Amino acid sequence: xxxxxxxxxxxxxxxxxxxxxxxxxxxxxxxxxxxxxxxxxxxxxxxxxxxxxxxxxxxxxxxxxxxxxxxxxxxxxxxxxxxxxxxxxxxxxxxxxxxxxxxxxxxxxxxxxxxxxxxxxxxxxxxxxxxxxxxxxxxxxxxxxxxxxxxxxxxxxxxxxxxxxxxxxxxxxxxxxxxxxxxxxxxxxxxxxxxxxxxxxxxxxxxxxxxxxxxxxxxxxxxxxxxxxxxxxxxxxxxxxxxxxxxxxxxxxxxxxxxxxxxx
Ligand SMILES: [Zn+2]
Numbered sequence: 247x248x249x250x251x252x253x254x255x256x257x258x259x260x261x262x263x264x265x266x267x268x269x270x271x272x273x274x275x276x277x278x279x280x281x282x283x284x285x286x287x288x289x290x291x292x293x294x295x296x297x298x299x300x301x302x303x304x305x306x307x308x309x310x311x312x313x314x315x316x317x318x319x320x321x322x323x324x325x326x327x328x329x330x331x332x333x334x335x336x337x338x339x340x341x342x343x344x345x346x347x348x349x350x351x352x353x354x355x356x357x358x359x360x361x362x363x364x365x366x367x368x369x370x371x372x373x374x375x376x377x378x379x380x381x382x383x384x385x386x387x388x389x390x391x392x393x394x395x396x397x398x399x400x401x402x403x404x405x406x407x408x409x410x411x412x413x414x415x416x417x418x419x420x421x422x423x424x425x426x427x428x429x430x431x432x433x434x435x436x437x438x439x440x441x442x443x444x445x446x447x448x449x450x451x452x453x454x455x456x457x458x459x460x461x462x463x464x465x466x467x468x469x470x471x472x473x474x475x476x477x478x479x480x481x482x483x484x485x486x487x488x489x490x491x492x493x494x495x496x497x498x499x500x501x502x503x504x505x506x507x508x509x510x
């Protein structure tokens with residue numbers, strides 16, 4: 247074989263392998279056929295699961311969870327949401343080869359393409375729909391956000407995770423006196439602005455972000471939060487001015503009062 251012919255064949259073979267890897271992995275949910283998985287359409291979601299196993303009661307509530315999320319946020323899903331039920335941890339590197347596998351993770355949402363992957367940790371839990379509801383809040387906001395701002399998961403983190411936890415799975419994190427006691431040693435204002443990597447860590451970050459969103463709803467009403475979210479998704483970078491306009495108070499002032507446990 248002449249070198250040029252050999253090179254052409256090598257290129258063809260490489261592109262076939264790359265195409266196969268892409269289709270088998272990250273692009274899987276968009277394939278017209280999904281070998282090894284069946285699709286169940288449930289209202290606003292499409293559940294992809296391996297055939298044979300029982301569909302649990304919680305898995306049967308994913309569609310209803312999506313409706314609840316729409317009502318809570320005052321936004322509508324623009325397209326059905328694929329939810330992939332992973333049976334094994336090895337499914338995760340298959341579908342998301344660029345991400346490290348975190349075995350304490352219950353579910354993960356990809357901002358590009360809005361796919362929800364449910365891990366073996368949560369897949370068969372009786373409250374799997376509660377975890378999925380959290381992810382569906384992310385998906386719904388992502389579907390309305392510009393691509394550039396959703397690539398990093400969305401900012402500010404307190405809003406993204408606070409809304410998802412408040413509307414999705416408020417009971418998954420400490421609350422009330424237990425939370426106050428645990429948060430005492432930390433700067434709550436800094437935790438909310440700096441995110442889960444700040445002193446205090448992810449558990450307190452999710453809990454305090456949830457409570458900040460909860461207080462916005464209590465103090466100003468759910469309609470004001472929905473108005474804020476509607477402005478936010480249109481232009482996420484301008485969120486501080488949307489916040490001040492929706493609630494009539496600058497974010498920094500609201501956060502300072504919250505951090506001093508004075509309400510909002
Ligand atoms: Zn989240």
